[in-house]
Amino acid sequence: MLHMAAVHPNQIRFDANLIRRYDGRGPRYTSYPTALQFTERFTGDEYREFALQSNSSDRPLSLYVHIPFCRSLCYYCGCNKIVTRNQERVSRYLDYLHREISMQAGLFTTSRRVTQLHFGGGTPTYLDAAHLGDLMATLERAFAFAPSSEREFSIEVDPRTVDEQAIRFLASLGFNRLSLGVQDFDTAVQRAVNRMQSEVQVRSLLDAARAAQFKSISFDLIYGLPLQTVSGFERTLDTVIAMRPDRLAVYNYAHLPARFKGQRMIPAEQIPQPDTKLAILQQTITRLSAAGYSYIGMDHFALPDDELVVARRNGSLQRNFQGYATHKRCDLIGLGASAISHVGDSFAQNAVTTQAYEALLDDGRLPILKGLAIDADDLIRADVMQALMCYDSLQYAEFDRRHGIVFADYFRAELERLAVLDRDGLVQLADTHIAVTPRGRLLLRSIAMCFDRHLADADVNERFSKAI
Numbered sequence: 001m002l003h004m005a006a007v008h009p010n011q012i013r014f015d016a017n018l019i020r021r022y023d024g025r026g027p028r029y030t031s032y033p034t035a036l037q038f039t040e041r042f043t044g045d046e047y048r049e050f051a052l053q054s055n056s057s058d059r060p061l062s063l064y065v066h067i068p069f070c071r072s073l074c075y076y077c078g079c080n081k082i083v084t085r086n087q088e089r090v091s092r093y094l095d096y097l098h099r100e101i102s103m104q105a106g107l108f109t110t111s112r113r114v115t116q117l118h119f120g121g122g123t124p125t126y127l128d129a130a131h132l133g134d135l136m137a138t139l140e141r142a143f144a145f146a147p148s149s150e151r152e153f154s155i156e157v158d159p160r161t162v163d164e165q166a167i168r169f170l171a172s173l174g175f176n177r178l179s180l181g182v183q184d185f186d187t188a189v190q191r192a193v194n195r196m197q198s199e200v201q202v203r204s205l206l207d208a209a210r211a212a213q214f215k216s217i218s219f220d221l222i223y224g225l226p227l228q229t230v231s232g233f234e235r236t237l238d239t240v241i242a243m244r245p246d247r248l249a250v251y252n253y254a255h256l257p258a259r260f261k262g263q264r265m266i267p268a269e270q271i272p273q274p275d276t277k278l279a280i281l282q283q284t285i286t287r288l289s290a291a292g293y294s295y296i297g298m299d300h301f302a303l304p305d306d307e308l309v310v311a312r313r314n315g316s317l318q319r320n321f322q323g324y325a326t327h328k329r330c331d332l333i334g335l336g337a338s339a340i341s342h343v344g345d346s347f348a349q350n351a352v353t354t355q356a357y358e359a360l361l362d363d364g365r366l367p368i369l370k371g372l373a374i375d376a377d378d379l380i381r382a383d384v385m386q387a388l389m390c391y392d393s394l395q396y397a398e399f400d401r402r403h404g405i406v407f408a409d410y411f412r413a414e415l416e417r418l419a420v421l422d423r424d425g426l427v428q429l430a431d432t433h434i435a436v437t438p439r440g441r442l443l444l445r446s447i448a449m450c451f452d453r454h455l456a457d458a459d460v461n462e463r464f465s466k467a468i
């Protein structure tokens with residue numbers, strides 16, 4: 001595999017000055033091009049063509065199911081969610097979701113197995129056992145699931161919505177990976193963001209998940225939340241490290257109250273100063289590294305025997321909408337309001353509001369609102385991003401062979417931009433390859449931005465959060 005030679009699984013160097021200098025706003029590149037490039041010129045009919053054509057490939061399928069409902073509002077949240085207790089509204093949404101599942105399934109041949117499935121939200125565990133069971137049964141009837149041993153089926157779990165029995169139930173439905181939204185164990189911080197959940201609660205769910213043989217258990221943490229301090233977050237890290245989840249995603253809180261109404265509940269003066277945030281990040285990296293976690297890239301850490309680390313070693317790691325995945329490219333079918341599909345060389349996004357989503361299905365149409373047919377140039381650029389964000393390196397010779405280009409000529413302007421980052425120590429530009437340095441690994445998005453030809457069109461300050 002081309003990228004592996006320069007992979008240093010655990011090397012990461014915290015450089016506060018560099019981070020301060022490069023702390024600009026930018027995309028997270030869970031896709032390239034990013035969703036900002038999607039347009040309404042791309043229609044459901046076009047998506048249908050891409051889907052039918054994709055059946056000539058042997059790529060397996062990956063399903064993403066969006067459950068937008070939550071029981072209460074976490075003030076920091078920037079997700080597409082609906083806070084409601086109205087069960088009628090939930091049941092109606094699920095009826096439409098079942099309809100969409102059967103329309104989508106009709107586009108794909110049953111020889112294409114579903115190897116990956118992810119329930120995200122909102123709060124997937126907002127649904128009760130009957131709804132979850134129905135949904136899984138519909139998916140399994142509509143699509144051909146791969147044998148259990150080849151499945152990577154994951155679900156986002158809000159610890160406040162489940163008990164040990166519910167965890168066992170999720171396992172019985174076939175889920176074998178889960179991520180728990182922890183954020184911070186500090187009760188003052190939890191109160192400030194309106195999300196109270198105890199260590200005891202999380203510990204009991206973790207124990208239940210291990211007993212139910214979930215293969216990979218992930219925690220989400222957030223730094224930069226109101227009232228967070230270095231010492232408070234250190235206690236959270238102590239607890240987390242003692243619990244030893246297989247994976248950790250440590251996200252930066254982006255305070256954008258103009259865009260996310262709920263964030264207006266957070267007084268600006270409660271948000272830690274940039275230097276405190278940096279100190280929390282540094283401490284997080286130091287503590288997790290000392291505890292044996294490898295840095296995967298872009299907010300993600302994993303224990304050395306976790307599949308993400310193995311995938312990084314054997315060349316099958318992928319950057320995707322959930323962060324990173326361990327399988328080589330699948331065709332991704334997004335189901336539910338706002339969900340994004342990535343089929344063949346296309347992206348398609350469903351209508352974001354449940355009303356618009358349901359209205360399109362009422363018309364007998366796929367609920368796709370916008371998307372993009374990815375052109376040849378963006379496919380090459382997306383491959384550059386994958387190499388840099390998954391493997392921290394890119395070898396020109398193999399890349400040129402694969403794409404029929406001469407990298408140095410094709411990306412002359414980009415390499416000039418990257419030369420500045422080379423002088424600053426984020427990357428090393430050699431005659432044969434680009435290598436991300438241990439310092440640059442925390443600034444992957446600044447590096448990737450050099451190859452993004454659409455950035456000039458985007459209002460970067462408005463649309464994106466800061467890198468750190």
Ligand code: SF4
Nearest residue numbers: 070073074077079122
């Ligand atoms: S953080 Fe999760 S549970 Fe909280 S409001 Fe957002 S989507 Fe809902």
